[in-house]
Amino acid sequence: MSKPATGATSLSKLHLQHHFADLGPVFGTPTAPTPLQNPHTIHVNKSVMALLGIDPGEAEHPEWALLTTGGQLFPGSKPFAMKYTGHQFGGYNPDLGDGRALLLGEVEHDGQRWELHLKGAGKTPYSRFGDGRAVLRSTIREYLAGEALTALGIRSTRALSIAGSDEPVAREKMETGAALIRVARSHVRFGHFEYLFYTRQLEAQKKLVAFVCEQFLPEVCDQATEVQAEALLRYTVARSAELAAGWQSVGFAHGVLNTDNMSIIGDTFDFGPYGFLDDYEPGFICNHSDHTGRYAFDAQPGVVLWNLNALAHAFSSLLDTETLKDCLGKFQPLLIDYYAGLMRAKLGLAVEDDGDQQLCADLLQLMEHGRVDYSLFFRALSHYSGERPAAALEVLVAPAQHEALADWLRRYDQRLQKESRSAQERSKAMLATNPKFVLRNYLAQRVIEAAEAGDYQPLATFFDLLQSPFEEHPGFEDWAAAPSDSGKHLPISCSS
Ligand code: AMP
Numbered sequence: 225m226s227k228p229a230t231g232a233t234s235l236s237k238l239h240l241q242h243h244f245a246d247l248g249p250v251f252g253t254p255t256a257p258t259p260l261q262n263p264h265t266i267h268v269n270k271s272v273m274a275l276l277g278i279d280p281g282e283a284e285h286p287e288w289a290l291l292t293t294g295g296q297l298f299p300g301s302k303p304f305a306m307k308y309t310g311h312q313f314g315g316y317n318p319d320l321g322d323g324r325a326l327l328l329g330e331v332e333h334d335g336q337r338w339e340l341h342l343k344g345a346g347k348t349p350y351s352r353f354g355d356g357r358a359v360l361r362s363t364i365r366e367y368l369a370g371e372a373l374t375a376l377g378i379r380s381t382r383a384l385s386i387a388g389s390d391e392p393v394a395r396e397k398m399e400t401g402a403a404l405i406r407v408a409r410s411h412v413r414f415g416h417f418e419y420l421f422y423t424r425q426l427e428a429q430k431k432l433v434a435f436v437c438e439q440f441l442p443e444v445c446d447q448a449t450e451v452q453a454e455a456l457l458r459y460t461v462a463r464s465a466e467l468a469a470g471w472q473s474v475g476f477a478h479g480v481l482n483t484d485n486m487s488i489i490g491d492t493f494d495f496g497p498y499g500f501l502d503d504y505e506p507g508f509i510c511n512h513s514d515h516t517g518r519y520a521f522d523a524q525p526g527v528v529l530w531n532l533n534a535l536a537h538a539f540s541s542l543l544d545t546e547t548l549k550d551c552l553g554k555f556q557p558l559l560i561d562y563y564a565g566l567m568r569a570k571l572g573l574a575v576e577d578d579g580d581q582q583l584c585a586d587l588l589q590l591m592e593h594g595r596v597d598y599s600l601f602f603r604a605l606s607h608y609s610g611e612r613p614a615a616a617l618e619v620l621v622a623p624a625q626h627e628a629l630a631d632w633l634r635r636y637d638q639r640l641q642k643e644s645r646s647a648q649e650r651s652k653a654m655l656a657t658n659p660k661f662v663l664r665n666y667l668a669q670r671v672i673e674a675a676e677a678g679d680y681q682p683l684a685t686f687f688d689l690l691q692s693p694f695e696e697h698p699g700f701e702d703w704a705a706a707p708s709d710s711g712k713h714l715p716i717s718c719s720s
């Protein structure tokens with residue numbers, strides 16, 4: 225074993241805890257992983273290793289690939305398949321649960337508890353007709369998304385590392401099995417509470433409320449269950465509003481906002497056919513199977529509220545209707561407030577003004593009509609420091625909207641008069657808010673195709689760029705470009 229860095233732990237000293245699995249058999253089933261055949265490490269996330277306090281040198285040992293694919297267990301690990309249910313595309317499905325993922329246990333570091341979750345570990349009692357595997361393509365997509373969102377300041381699960389294998393896995397075509405160690409402060413979903421509610425396991429439901437409060441709301445830990453339940457629901461409503469505002473501000477569409485994919489602590493959770501906007505297109509549907517647009521980009525805030533309603537219904541065993549309504553009623557004002565703040569920052573507006581919301585709405589309308597690339601526009605606008613980059617903005621906008629753009633820029637100029645920051649300061653702040661590097665689908669596809677051919681270098685390059693998306697990274701312009709028309713709207717399969 226290598227010499228641990230200061231404060232970092234070697235694997236032999238790491239000892240996983242299992243507070244969640246210890247809640248008991250109502251919450252899931254102890255399940256051994258089915259090791260992946262002939263695994264190899266593809267990429268290791270040094271930032272997440274640091275979060276967990278694991279010495280980065282540990283990933284260089286041959287056993288790392290086994291540890292991260294179920295061939296060997298981390299010390300203290302008690303793998304546990306979690307049971308939950310949820311509403312999928314609006315209908316309740318009582319038959320869910322982690323069908324291909326196992327909670328390995330928890331690591332405590334710097335006063336925070338992190339759960340390690342192995343995705344792609346083989347069948348569990350909840351696999352139904354699935355094979356319990358994850359493919360390389362979807363594993364890379366989840367790995368990149370967690371980093372991209374985190375770097376943009378949006379709460380998300382992340383991953384410790386990803387591994388590939390020789391194991392054939394059948395999807396629309398034959399692919400290879402892969403695995404990812406998901407890291408999150410909690411894997412409790414809305415669907416956990418729905419499961420306990422619909423099966424009338426109300427004592428267990430109270431136990432789960434207390435469990436989540438102990439970790440995230442210690443101030444109500446000693447209080448009655450109703451106090452805890454109300455505090456938790458308020459917390460989830462507020463965090464979900466903040467999350468939805470964040471997604472809308474960066475142009476992220478989750479794609480499958482079922483209640484089993486909603487984290488009780490408001491992390492972005494479970495990545496499937498997600499997409500970041502190229503052109504600003506409010507009705508953007510990234511999920512190939514979402515025929516009605518239930519999970520379209522601009523439908524997300526409403527769907528998050530719909531999901532919160534489903535969660536509140538599951539809390540009706542604990543709280544009266546008036547309280548539930550009051551908790552849910554906070555969502556919209558919070559969402560509007562968070563979103564306004566985020567968009568103001570994108571526009572470089574440090575002072576609040578009554579007209580800001582309209583100014584922003586008009587810009588978005590112009591972007592929609594002018595088929596404007598969402599991220600490139602804000603990045604170009606960020607370079608405004610005294611002299612406006614009008615030409616750089618104009619090339620991003622379809623000619624029919626050039627006059628509208630000129631009008632909008634005149635209003636923006638007037639609005640900037642009310643600001644007290646210098647143009648240089650504002651530009652600096654905007655460049656730290658509006659990313660140059662975005663996890664666009666066509667770039668994810670480029671990385672995946674290379675990885676499927678055995679070349680992991682593009683993945684490593686893109687991963688680094690997404691971890692510091694506001695820096696210029698000269699020489700990597702190719703990774704900052706908008707797609708050609710054929711690279712827009714790539715059909716992203718729901719299978720994973
Ligand atoms: P998802 O669409 O990834 O949120 O998954 C929905 C449900 O199907 C969850 O209960 C998953 O654990 C389960 N599931 C998805 N893919 C598989 C698979 N390949 N094998 C077993 N279960 C799966």
Ligand code: MG
Nearest residue numbers: 484485493494
């Ligand atoms: Mg899921």
